[in-house]
Amino acid sequence: MYRLLKIEWKKIFFHKANRIFYTLYFLMIIGIILFMPYIKPSINGENIDLIQLGLFNTPFIWNNIAYIMSFGKLLLAIIIISNVTMEFNHGTYKQNIIDGLSKKEFFFSKWLSAALLSLISALIVGIMIFIVASIYNPMAGILVNSSYIFALFIEYLGFISIALFLAFLFKRSVFAILSLFVWNILEGIIQIIEFVFRKLKVSDNNIIALSNYLPLKSNGNIINLPKFNLVQYLTEGSIFKETTVDFSYVIASFFYFIIFSFFTYLLIKKRNA
């Protein structure tokens, strides 16, 4: 494993542009959280102070920041897709295999670096939330709802496993990224179809939409938009409602992570290099 990571490290960090890009990526994660108190969007001419609304209050802070950071999965996916497709562009995938890296080792070198990148990203977000939370809140109960960081990690992991699969499938970054968008649209269409044919016919409101468990949908559902309550704001001074991680989506996304990792491995193994 150490050897595989050493190989990946050389491929990525011996490249100056990559070094700059990765540094900027991590600085951006930190930067967004640090600059959030200074963002005061104006609605109807009135400046809204997100901090006063309780953006950084525990336990809502874990959900709030994790939700914003979950969009980082798109950036992660692009990093991973370009890292994999560059091997095909340069013809180095084939040469790596000829030089003695097995197909399994090649897969694991990419898979490991992608998983590690997800883990580091989620950990940085977690540490930053902890720091910010401890500034704005009393230390007691600060870790309540920190399971959102675990959820964020699974969301990253699930998403990059799909990106990894598409990158190996199409070998070209443009096709891989485009197919991710097309995939998302297709899931949207399936959701509409399900809504028309199931929900409209059955008047039961508690019916669970199965399309919520499609690969990209379940991944996106792990961390939802924080819930607001205006009445609560007027009476208690805090606009956010407490939510917890819905672990059914975490489990679904982890299941897809295993499935797509396995498919990617199978694809590499079966196909000629």
Added chain:
Amino acid sequence: MNIVLETENLSKNYGKIQAVKNLNLTVEKGNIYGLLGPNGSGKSTTLGMLLRVVNPSFGTWKWFNSDKHEETIKQIGAIIESPKFYPYLSANQNLKLVSDIKNTSYKNINPVLELVGLEKRKDDLFKNYSLGMKQRLAIAAAMLNNPKVLILDEPTNGLDPEGIIQIRQIIQRIAANGTTIIMASHLLDEVEKICSHVVVLNKGSVLYNGSVKEIGNEEQIIELSANDLNKLLLMVQKSNLFKEVAIQKDKLIAEIKKEISPEEINKYFFEKGIILSHLVLKKANLERQFFHLLKNTKNHV
């Protein structure tokens, strides 16, 4: 055990097309093998299978009498197609990466760079290299783990004359150290100059496997010329001494049916009233043999 490579019924189908058909091949230690064949004869597919980048449809192969391919691959250095490296890394960084892949020490990097004469340019980025330098770097990378076998696929393709000579010298230097070399090529001249053995492939089957010297021993060629070339041609065609006559510019080239000395040939034509202005007896070169082999298989089909 002097057998380096043995294949048994190795086959590859691409859909309905059989790229390689039941290939049975034995390669012995310490020789330079030329893998010859026209484009599409299955050379690259064969090398691809032996280097496990192409999954064979059928058949097995053994390197060094072992079928543990993930282990034996570490004793083989290979370049197929054009040199492939990370363009944004320097030669030195690229070789470090290959060393990690091959699990060998970085200590080997400087010696192999010296072998191919790139030690002064080792810190230049790969993308700034000329094609000749790229090809030499590829050989350096293949030599990193001091392999028992070096596989090259058309190593002089696209190079200028100077580059071709450099590559050939490097190959001969490597072979002198006892490394077995398997070289695919469609340049007959190159195979004749460098290789000790030749394997001729066509349409996925082996037509010939043996030494380069022996392939030329089977027949003798004679070059003839006279003032009246047409009359000479008629005479040659009538006589039963020759077969397969062809005119090449101002010369006649014919194959001799049985052993005959130049004096006897000269005497024969003199008696028929033709004075030869040119008479050379020689062994058939590889080119002629090669086309002969290809032609024979076509007749069989």
